[in-house]
Amino acid sequence: MNTAIIATLLLVLLGLAYQTGWSRSRRLAPAGETKLHSRPVYHGALAAIWTLVPALLIFALWALFGETASRAYLLAQLPPDVLALGSAELESTLRRIRQIESGFGVVGDALPWENQAAQALREFSTLTYAAVIAAAAGTGALALWLANRRISLRLRARNEVERVVSAAMITCSVVAILTTAGIVASLLFEALRFFSFVSPIDFFFGTVWNPGFSTTGQGAAGEYGLLPLLWGTLMVASIAILVALPIGLMTAIYLTQYASQRTRSTVKPVIEILAGIPTIVYGFFALVTVGPFLAGVGDTLGIDIRATSALTAGIVMGIMIIPFISSLSDDIIRQVPRAMRDGSLGLGATQSETIKRVILPAALPGIVGAFLLAVSRAIGETMIVVLAAGNSPFLRLNPGEPVSTVTVTIVNQLTGDTDFASPQSLVAFALGLTLFIMTLILNVAALYIVRRYREQYE
Amino acid sequence: MNENTQLEAREMHMPTEKIVARSDLYEMESSTVRTPDAEQRPVRVTARNVSVFYGPKQSLFDVSIDIPEKAVTAFIGPSGCGKSTFLRCFNRMNDTIEGCRVTGKISLDGGDIYDPALDVVELRARVGMVFQKPNPFPKSIYENVAYGPRIHGLARSKADMDAIVESSLQKASLWNEVKDRLHEPGTGLSGGQQQRLCIARAIAVSPEVILMDEPCSALDPIATARIEELIDELKQNYTIVIVTHSMQQAARVSQRTAFFHLGNLVEEGPTDLIFTSPGEKRTQDYITGRYG
Numbered sequence: 001m002n003t004a005i006i007a008t009l010l011l012v013l014l015g016l017a018y019q020t021g022w023s024r025s026r027r028l029a030p031a032g033e034t035k036l037h038s039r040p041v042y043h044g045a046l047a048a049i050w051t052l053v054p055a056l057l058i059f060a061l062w063a064l065f066g067e068t069a070s071r072a073y074l075l076a077q078l079p080p081d082v083l084a085l086g087s088a089e090l091e092s093t094l095r096r097i098r099q100i101e102s103g104f105g106v107v108g109d110a111l112p113w114e115n116q117a118a119q120a121l122r123e124f125s126t127l128t129y130a131a132v133i134a135a136a137a138g139t140g141a142l143a144l145w146l147a148n149r150r151i152s153l154r155l156r157a158r159n160e161v162e163r164v165v166s167a168a169m170i171t172c173s174v175v176a177i178l179t180t181a182g183i184v185a186s187l188l189f190e191a192l193r194f195f196s197f198v199s200p201i202d203f204f205f206g207t208v209w210n211p212g213f214s215t216t217g218q219g220a221a222g223e224y225g226l227l228p229l230l231w232g233t234l235m236v237a238s239i240a241i242l243v244a245l246p247i248g249l250m251t252a253i254y255l256t257q258y259a260s261q262r263t264r265s266t267v268k269p270v271i272e273i274l275a276g277i278p279t280i281v282y283g284f285f286a287l288v289t290v291g292p293f294l295a296g297v298g299d300t301l302g303i304d305i306r307a308t309s310a311l312t313a314g315i316v317m318g319i320m321i322i323p324f325i326s327s328l329s330d331d332i333i334r335q336v337p338r339a340m341r342d343g344s345l346g347l348g349a350t351q352s353e354t355i356k357r358v359i360l361p362a363a364l365p366g367i368v369g370a371f372l373l374a375v376s377r378a379i380g381e382t383m384i385v386v387l388a389a390g391n392s393p394f395l396r397l398n399p400g401e402p403v404s405t406v407t408v409t410i411v412n413q414l415t416g417d418t419d420f421a422s423p424q425s426l427v428a429f430a431l432g433l434t435l436f437i438m439t440l441i442l443n444v445a446a447l448y449i450v451r452r453y454r455e456q457y458e
Numbered sequence: 459m460n461e462n463t464q465l466e467a468r469e470m471h472m473p474t475e476k477i478v479a480r481s482d483l484y485e486m487e488s489s490t491v492r493t494p495d496a497e498q499r500p501v502r503v504t505a506r507n508v509s510v511f512y513g514p515k516q517s518l519f520d521v522s523i524d525i526p527e528k529a530v531t532a533f534i535g536p537s538g539c540g541k542s543t544f545l546r547c548f549n550r551m552n553d554t555i556e557g558c559r560v561t562g563k564i565s566l567d568g569g570d571i572y573d574p575a576l577d578v579v580e581l582r583a584r585v586g587m588v589f590q591k592p593n594p595f596p597k598s599i600y601e602n603v604a605y606g607p608r609i610h611g612l613a614r615s616k617a618d619m620d621a622i623v624e625s626s627l628q629k630a631s632l633w634n635e636v637k638d639r640l641h642e643p644g645t646g647l648s649g650g651q652q653q654r655l656c657i658a659r660a661i662a663v664s665p666e667v668i669l670m671d672e673p674c675s676a677l678d679p680i681a682t683a684r685i686e687e688l689i690d691e692l693k694q695n696y697t698i699v700i701v702t703h704s705m706q707q708a709a710r711v712s713q714r715t716a717f718f719h720l721g722n723l724v725e726e727g728p729t730d731l732i733f734t735s736p737g738e739k740r741t742q743d744y745i746t747g748r749y750g
C-alpha cells in the first residue's frame with residue numbers, strides 16, 4: 001500500500017507539472033504570433049523535472065534515514081532495564097516489538113510494556129509516513145509553482161532538459177563504474193586480510209596447494225601455493241582454445257565466404273544455440289558422455305585417460321566457446337571490405353587463396369582480439385571444471401590426469417561452513433583477485449587490438 | 459594458352475565470327491545509316507545475346523557486341539543501366555554475386571568463357587579488372603604488384619619477381635614515384651597513385667584484356683588526366699573496356715563507344731560517330747545531357 005500511495009503521488013505530480021508547463025508555455029505564444037525558444041513539450045518536461053526531483057529527494061532521505069529514526073524512537077520507549085541488556089538480546093527484543101507492531105504476532109505472550117512500545121512505534125510510523133507524504137507533496141507543489149513562474153518566451157527549456165538528460169546518463173554510468181570499483185575494493189580488502197596470514201611470495205610462487213581445514217584460531221595452517229591451480233587453469237584453457245579456435249574460425253570462414261544465404265540463415269542460429277546452453281548442462285555432458293568416452297578411447301589406445309581430467313573439461317569448454325569465437329570472427333571477417341575480396345578474385349586468385357592471403361591477414365588483429373576474449377572466458381569458466389576436471393590440485397603435465405583450477409578452488413573454499421576470518425576461506429578472495437587481474441589484462445589487450453583494427457578500415 | 463594456339467584460334471575463328479558480328483550489327487541498326495568502321499581491327503571478345511538476372515529480376519537484355527583488339531571500348535549510359543553488370547560478365551566476376559545468373563554466349567578468342575570446363579581462375583588472369591574505387595591490399599606496394607604473379611607462379615626467382623614488379627609499375631607510370639618506397643604500405647599512397655597501383659597489379663599477370671569500371675570516378679582532374687594518358691598508352695598492348703560517366707572521357711580515350719539504357723544496348727560504334735551523329739534519339743539525348 002505504501003508504495004502504491006507514493007507512486008500515485010509521484011504520478012499525479014508528474015502529470016500536473018507536465019500539463020501546467022505545457023499549457024502555460026502554449027498560452028505565452030499563441031500560434032504563429034511570437035516565437036517560443038523551446039517547444040511546449042520541453043517546458044512541460046522541465047516543469048515535471050523541477051517538481052519531481054525535490055519530491056524524490058525527500059523520499060530518498062526517508063529511505064536512507066527513516067529506519068535509524070524509528071529505531072532511535074523505539075529505544076527511547078523501552079524501559080531502562082531492557083536497555084541494559086546485552087546487544088544480542090536487545091536486538092531480539094526489538095525484533096519482537098516490530099513483529100507485534102506489524103501484526104504478525106510473536107512466540108509466547110506479549111508483555112504489556114512490549115505492547116505499549118509497539119503501539120507507540122505504530123503511531124510514530126503513521127505520523128512520519130504522513131509527514132513525509134505531506135512534505136513531498138508540499139515541496140513538489142512549491143517547486144511546481146517556481147517552475148511555472150520561470151516559464152517565459154526566452155526560457156531555454158530545451159537546453160535545460162538536455163542537461164538533465166545528460167546528467168542522468170552520467171549518473172547511470174557512474175553507478176556501473178562504482179559497482180566495479182566496489183567489487184575490486186572488496187576483493188582487494190579481503191585479499192589483503194589473507195596476505196596478513198600468508199606471505200604473497202608463498203602464495204604466488206608456492207607449488208603445493210594444501211589449505212587444510214578451517215578451524216578457528218589455528219592461524220595459517222596448510223600451504224597455499226597458487227602455481228598448481230594456475231597450471232590447471234592454463235592447461236584446461238589451452239585445450240579449450242585448441243578445440244575452439246580452429247573449429248570456430250573455420251565455421252566463420254565457411255559462413256562468410258562459402259555458404260549460401262540459405263545455409264547461413266539456418267546454420268548460424270543452430271550454432272548460436274550452443275551459446276545459450278547453461279554451463280552446468282555442459283558440465284553434465286562432460287561428466288556423463290565425454291569423460292567416459294575419452295576414458296574408453298584411452299583404454300583402446302593403451303593410454304591412461306581419466307574420466308574427469310583436464311582433457312575432458314578442456315574439450316567440453318572448447319565446445320562451449322565455439323560460438324563465441326565463430327560469431328566474433330564472423331563479424332570481423334564481414335568487416336573486411338568486399339573490394340579487397342573482389343580485387344583478389346579479379347586477379348585470378350581462388351577463393352581459398354583470397355581467404356589465406358587477403359581476408360585473414362586483414363582480419364587478423366580482430367581475430368586476435370576475439371581469441372583473447374575467448375581465453376579470458378575460458379579462464380573464468382567454473383561449472384564445467386567443477387564437474388569434469390577432477391579437482392586435484394597437483395602440478396601434473398599429463399592432460400589425461402585430473403587437475404584443479406582457480407575457479408574450482410574458489411568454489412571449494414567458499415562452500416560449506418565458512419568462517420570468514422580464516423585463511424582457508426580468505427584465500428578465495430586472493431584467488432578471485434588473481435583471476436580478475438588476469439582476465440582484466442586479457443580484456444584490455446583484446447579491446448586495444450580490436451580498436452586499432454577498427455580504425456584501419458573506417 | 460600459349461601464343462601459338464591463341465593465334466591459331468584467332469585465325470580459325472575470327473573470320474566467321476566477324477561476319478556474324480557485322481551482320482548482327484546491320485540487323486540491329488538497319489534503320490540507321492552507318493559509315494563503316496575506319497579502323498578494321500580484329501575482334502578479341504564477342505558477346506552474343508547476353509542477359510543477366512539478379513534473382514528473378516532481369517538487369518541486362520540480350521546484349522551483343524564485339525570488342526576490338528588493342529583499342530579502348532567505352533560503355534556509357536545512365537546510372538543503373540547495367541554497364542557494370544555487363545562488364546563483370548567478361549571475367550565472370552558475376553559468379554561471385556549470390557543469385558546472379560548469366561545467359562547467352564561470350565567468347566574470348568573464340569573460346570566460350572562460360573564453358574563449364576573452363577577454369578575461371580585462368581580466365582581472370584587473362585581478363586584483368588580495375589575497380590571503381592582504388593582497392594589496394596593492406597600490404598606493401600611491392601606485395602600488391604607481386605600478388606598476382608605469385609599466385610599464378612609467373613616468377614621463378616626473386617629477380618624475376620623484381621623485374622615483373624618494376625616493369626608493371628613502369629607501364630602503370632608509377633615507378634618513378636614509388637621506386638624508393640616499394641616496401642611501404644600501398645594504402646599510404648594518394649588516391650590517384652593507388653588507382654595506378656591497382657592498374658599495375660592487374661598488368662602484372664599479363665592479361666590480354668583489361669576491364670575498368672569507372673576507374674577515375676574517385677579521383678581529381680589531375681589524377682584523372684594521368685590515368686587517361688596511361689589508358690592511351692596501354693591500348694598499344696592491351697584490349698581495354700572502360701565504363702565511364704564522363705562523356706569527355708569516353709570521347710578522349712575510346713575508339714568505340716557503346717550506349718546502354720535500361721539494360722539494353724541501344725547502339726554501338728566508332729566513338730567519333732556516336733558523338734557526332736548518333737543513330738538513336740536516346741543516345742543523342744544522353745550525350746547532350748538531356749537525361750542521365
Ligand SMILES: Nc1ncnc2c1ncn2[C@@H]1O[C@H](COP(=O)(O)OP(=O)(O)OP(=O)(O)O)[C@@H](O)[C@H]1O
Nearest residue numbers: 512517535536537538539540541542543544555703
Ligand atoms: N548485386 C546485385 N544484386 C541485385 N541487383 C543488382 C546487383 N548489382 C546490380 N544490380 C541491379 O542491376 C542493374 C544494373 O546495375 P549496374 O550496377 O550494372 O548499373 P551501372 O550501369 O553500372 O550503374 P552505375 O553507373 O551507377 O554504376 C541495376 O538495376 C541494379 O539495381
Ligand SMILES: [Mg+2]
Nearest residue numbers: 541542543671
Ligand atoms: Mg557501375
